[in-house]
Amino acid sequence: MTESKRILADVLLRPVITEKATALMEQRKYVFEVLPTATKPLIRAAVEEMFRVRVTSVNTLKPPRKQRRVGRFVGYRTRPKRAIVTLAEGDSITLFPDT
Structure with missing residues (x-):
């Protein structure tokens, strides 16, 4: 695998599977x-x-970070950046393969 293909593979972390995304x-x-x-x-x-x-x-989009509290200490939980990708007519991605 070439260096550029490895970098491209590292860009996408995971698909988002929520009701809205589905x-x-x-x-x-x-x-x-x-x-x-x-x-x-x-x-x-x-x-x-x-x-x-x-x-x-x-x-x-970058959703706002969420506030988290442990006792008297306040911190923030980061939210990952998301990308909504629109495909051309006739193309699709199989996220749930039939087994």
Whole structure:
């Protein structure tokens, strides 16, 4: 595996499986947790390389961090950056393979 392909494979951390993300799959939109430093062109290249699909758009979001408290100490839990990837007509990603 070349260095550039390894870097692209490290960009996508995991798919997000929630009720809202599952509903978006019907519209050819897939949600992934990505590295905080990932850019839209890098996310597009990673999805196209890993899943062999055509990406039409990438939207990113960083949810607000959550406050956590342990006794009198207040801290924050980080929230990972997410990317909503829209695929071209006719393309799809199989996240749940039939076994």
